[in-house]
Amino acid sequence: MIKRLFDWLKQPLGLIAVGITFLALFSLAAYGISLTQKPPEQPLQFPHRTHVAFGIQCLYCHPGASKGPAAGIPSQAKCWGCHNQIQKTQTSELLKPLKDAVLSGTPLEWVPVAQVPDFVQFNHRAHVAAGQNCENCHGDMTKVTIAENPQVMNMGWCLDCHKTIAGEDHEKLVKLVDCGTCHY
Amino acid sequence: MIRPEEIKMSAEETGKWGMVIDQDICTGCQACVAACAMENNISFVGEVDAGYGRSMHWIRIERFWEGAYPEVKMTPNQPMLCQQCGHATCEPVCPAFATVHSQAEQLNLQVYNRCVGTRYCANNCPYQVRAFNWRDYQRPEPLSNQLNPDVTVRRMGVMEKCTFCIQRIHKAQDKAKSEGREVVDGEFTTACAQACPANAIVFGRVDDPESLVSQVARAHGHGVKHLEELGTLPNVTYFKGG
Incomplete structure (x- = not known):
């Protein structure tokens, strides 16, 4: 039975079948991986680069970053603070979801892009206080529309930076590579 | 096998965080058990699993009695809670x-993702204070709203x-650092x-002789560390019959 199958696969038609199967599997895998690399669908095509180009600081919309664990995603009230004074808001098709959300009182449900698993306790404040700039981890926001992760945020990536920063300071290294610093 | 002289030598080292528990004033009200479960997102296993001895508590009230009926x-x-041994048998x-x-906090950690x-570890713990997640225990709505966001929600098999x-230690340290000072004794305490x-229950720095926990320990003078003879160097001290 198996020998007959092999014999069939060795003839030209069989080889083509094997090739097509391989290509199909490969492209499926590539498509699957590409899905994980795309930023998620947002309720609104928020252009980070436009806002940064107007000179708005990261901390204006994400004020939690300097104060506590979560940087925070602004509510539509914050958007509206500026946008209700902008003529374009009334006419722009892209800004329609914002206008509708504010007028109907339903919140815009942003999808967080930079996320860590539940078992990681990340604190923005400590990183900002240590002199890290936002773009060190989140990438250059002058180039993106919806925020994208410039790298995979995994533990190796965290530890690489922690070890470099601790350097020869043993006490700092002990604190920065301790499991209990992030996992509890 | 640990030789007695080794125990004596290492017992001089103190941990960082420690606790004293005065059994004479403990009323056994189980408020600590409830508070711990709330603070640390501990699952409620339900009647059936509790019958199998799969109850999950990080702190429990043990009661003993002497004599025959x-x-x-x-x-x-x-x-009884994890004694945060300096020389832990679970590790x-x-x-x-x-x-x-x-190394930073001198505590025994449980890294859930590993x-x-x-x-x-639970089989090797002489205090029997470890709890295993035998299932993904359900939290019917709206109970999930009371989960502490600072603590991982554990899953089955962990x-x-x-x-x-x-999490409170880190929060206090983070707050102190943002204000440019050291953590003050009594600034925070454990949920229990x-x-x-x-x-x-008094919690604090045992390596600081001026902290409340050290002062209480000195005032009582005759604390007991459970199963100290095993060389585990526990960081919880008990007082009884004072």
Whole structure:
């Protein structure tokens, strides 16, 4: 039975079948991986680069970053603070979801892009206080529309930076590579 | 096998965080048990699993009695929690290095994402204070709203235990650092100590002779560390019959 199958696969038609199967599997895998690399669908095509180009600081919309664990995603009230004074808001098709959300009182449900698993306790404040700039981890926001992760945020990536920063300071290294610093 | 002289030598080293529990003023009200479960997102296993001895508590009130019925005499209640041993028996047996000693905080850690659930640590713990997640226990709505966001919600197949509320330690340290100072004694405490209506539990820095926990320990003078003879160097001191 198996020998007959092999014999069939060795003839030209069989080889083509094997090739097509391989290509199909490969492209499926590539498509699957590409899905994980795309930023998620947002309720609104928020252009980070436009806002940064107007000179708005990261901390204006994400004020939690300097104060506590979560940087925070602004509510539509914050958007509206500026946008209700902008003529374009009334006419722009892209800004329609914002206008509708504010007028109907339903919140815009942003999808967080930079996320860590539940078992990681990340604190923005400590990183900002240590002199890290936002773009060190989140990438250059002058180039993106919806925020994208410039790298995979995994533990190796965290530890690489922690070890470099601790350097020869043993006490700092002990604190920065301790499991209990992030996992509890 | 640990030789006695080794124990004596290492017993001089103190941990960083420690606790004293006064059994004479403990009323056994279980407020600490409830507070711990709230603070640390501990699952409620339900009647059936509790019957199998799969209850999950990071702190429990042990009660003992002396003598035979009817001349039974209750001995003081004994809150039992992870003793955060300086030389812990749970640590060397973990094949995945999921239970490790924190060099920074001198605590025994349980790293949930590393744990593969061999339960070896729990079998090796002389205090029997580790709890295993035998299932993904359900939290019917709206109970999930009371989960503490600072603590991982553990899943099935993971061991867990008392952390001395390390999330509160980190929060206090973070706050102190943002204000450019050291953590002050009594600035924060563990959930169990906070909930205790009789103040039978005192938590703090045992390496600081001026901290409340050290002062209480000195005032009593005759604290007992459970199973100290095993060389585990526990960081919880009990007082009884003072």
